[in-house]
Amino acid sequence: MYVADSGNARIQLFKPGQSNATTIAGTGAPETFTFKKPIAVILDSDGYLFIADFDGHCIIRSARSGFYCLFGCTYHPGTASNQLHSPQSLSFDSYGNLYVADSENHRIQKFILRTNSCDISYNLPKFCSNATWNPNAITVGDSISIGIYPQGLFINNNNTVYMSATSSNNILVWLEGNASPQTYNSPDISDPGAIFVTVNGAVYVYNNGINGSINTWVHNGAGGSTPAMLVNSTCNGIFVDIEDNIYCSMSDFHTVLLFNNGTYTSLIIAGNGSAGSGPYMLNTPRGIFVDINLNLYIADCRNNRVQLLQGEYPNMRTVVGNGSNEIITFDCPTSVILDADGYLFILDSNNQRIVGSNADGYRCIVGCINGLIPILDELYQPWSLSFDSYGNIYVDDFGNSRLQKFLFISNSCDEVIVYNDTLTSTTNLNITTTTSYQNGGQSTSSIFLPTCLTPLSINSNCNTSASICDIRQPCQNNSTCINDNTTIRGYNCNCLSGFNGTECQYDYRICQLRTCSYNGICYQLSNTTFTCSCNEGWQGVHCGIKINYCENITCYNQGVCQSLSSNYTCLCENASYSAMLNIGGISSAPESIPSNSGNSIDTQHKTPSQD
Incomplete structure (x- = not known):
């Protein structure tokens, strides 16, 4: 049982058969969230918490990476659509939309789940805790095919491999199953570096050019590339989140820059422009990763750590490396990615290895002896890494001018x-x-x-x-x-x-368990179309709209129409009148009711076809 212990500003968990609770969030639970007055708590199907903070005027949720603000993140009362004033309770509908009783605003707010929030272009494979990879890599491309010192790598969920061939000013593309890459040139791109590809196939690449920019480019389109974001420093990491905001990790300025797709403005969201190790500072940040909850992970190279920026917090939290409680140490992490469970995989560049995490902590998975000691001849100054859909790890082996593929041992989870x-x-x-x-x-x-x-x-x-x-x-x-x-x-x-x-x-069948709501029956018409046979009282494409049988119905003599499950009734507030009776399909007037008969109400049902 989970309890919102509002006066103590914490969430308590009472396990079966135990009278003493465990504090899982708030006061007494380090590295969670500081509540003012949590008043309601619910869980999703994965056991993550959603909490209404009454005096914080916000909704907080938990995730694999910790707690962060979901709604009302100004933390001040307000009436705008993104603000709350003393939220009282909250609840989900079957579609994942969240309803909040916004008490002091005297309203119910519905926050709609982004149904495309999982439409991501990169791979998030799921691994068991003892997953292993073959330490002997396959060389996908060498210096002859990709040139020297490549600086960008991305693999989409179709297993198409994109690589910036920096020295030859082009983009190499390996389609799944092809050993040789296709070469795509754009006349307005020079010294391409960090790269990201969106769901719709748009390629975002750092273009060193004269002043530096991030260009967007469709590799099989005409007309070359188009500047998407102007920067005044090298982008050592690029990411495009699910809202199409663009992130640039600027190592020289020790910051991460965000270009907001809605306002078309740029702002620094991490770092203050000076090299430092404080909770709001960075030192030569490199690779970045933004999950679907818009949490930003940063490979903070010279601080030898991975930083996490959540929501609108000004300070970052050290997930692993210098300043954390983890025993593993880094020497310039340059790339960080996540798997389906939110575990981190990190390229430890100067230690020439790949470090992965699971429920038991962090371990070396490639380029090591006994899971900890680096082997210095496996990789050399690796730049970035990426998963394919099978869980194989590709590495931009910068110092060796090659693209390496480490095979996931698919049966490593079995004895x-x-x-x-x-x-x-x-x-x-x-x-x-x-x-x-x-x-x-x-x-x-x-x-x-x-x-x-x-x-x-x-x-x-x-x-x-x-x-x-x-x-x-x-x-x-x-x-x-x-x-x-x-x-x-x-x-x-x-x-x-x-x-x-x-x-x-x-x-991917179009008729899923919840395609038709309220026990409606789904019938598949084709691979892309369906129809719902709705239960009585419901209508709409997904049977999600309750039929209002009182629509276009007038009840006389100040009677009030009330819609029922399959018809309607007129509530006669004047005791001298009653509803028409429906006997065998023939409407007839009832016997007159004396005026002194009290406030009795006749609730005779009528069908929508009656006048």
Whole structure:
């Protein structure tokens, strides 16, 4: 049970069977949020909190990266659409829209969920806690194909790889499955650097040019590029958020600049222009990442840390590195990205390695020994990194003038054995293990398998298939699994119509559980169209509009029309009158009611077709 403990300015959690609460937000819970008077708390399906702060005049929510302001973020009472005055309570509808009882403004406010807030162009793969990557990279492009010292990398959710070939003044584009890149030139771009590609395919690239700018460019379009944002310093990192605002990380000025797409104005949102390590300062910031909640992560190179700027807070919080409680240390982090669970993956440039996080903390995943000690010959001054949709990590290996690809070991989340060079899961298999002991301590277990004539058969009777499709059964939603040793995963999934994803895990059918509201029935007409058969009393494309049966109905003698679930009634406030009766489809007047009969009200139902 979650309790808004308003007088103590905190949120308390009472677990089942326990009388003592745990403070999870506010006073007594460090690094959360300072409330004034939290008065209501609700949760979403992922367990994140949404809190109404009565005296703070705002709505606060939690996320993987902490707490931040969602609505009313001026923290002052007001009547504007983005302000609240003493919010009293809040609630979700089935579409994710948030309703707030704005008490002192005497109104109910509805904050509409941005349905396109998850329409992102980059990849956010989901990993298990013990996910691993092959430490030996594949070279996708070398100095012959990409030139020397490339300074920009981006991979969209179609697995198209974009890279700024800085030395040759062009953009290289690898389509998925193609080993050789296509070369796209724009006559008004020189020394291209940091790069970002939006959902609609617009390429934003830092154009060193004469004064420096961020240009937007459609690589298969005509007419070259168009300046989207003018800057007076090098952009070592570019990001375009879900509201099409443009961010530029300016290392020389120790700031991050934001170009607001709505007001067409630029402002500094992080750093004060001087190198420093204070909570509002940066020192040579490099790569940046903005999540769908508009939280800004900054690879603060010379401070050897990653900073987080949330909402409209003036100060930043150190997530990892110098000034944090994490034990891992950095030497000039240059790039930071997130996975689907909000865990960070960081390019530690001078340590020539990639650091990743999970529920257990931070660990080295590429370029290290024993998960911590760097191997200095794996990468050299890496510049940036990016995921593809399979979880593979691409690195702009700047110092080596090459593009490296580190393969995600897709079955690293399973316990595996090696038999005839075939990776086989031991889950649910009858395999005998023995354990040896040395010097009083336990050594690694050994797994013994019988000798089977067929490599993909195991078990003591050699009658259990060890193929990935049979053991893991990875394909979802009744799709067909096909073993394929030529792919990284070792299998392919043939999806039924309406499903997509490497394991057919994404349901894109137009008729979803909530396509038709209030138990309406959805009928698919084509791949892109549908119709809803609404229950009685509801109408609209999604059956979300309640029918007003009183529309165009007049009740006589000051009677009041009341809309019911399937018809309406007239409430007769004058005791001398009553509603018409509907008997067998024939309207007839009731017996007269004496004037002294009190205030009785006849609520005889009528259909909308009656006058």
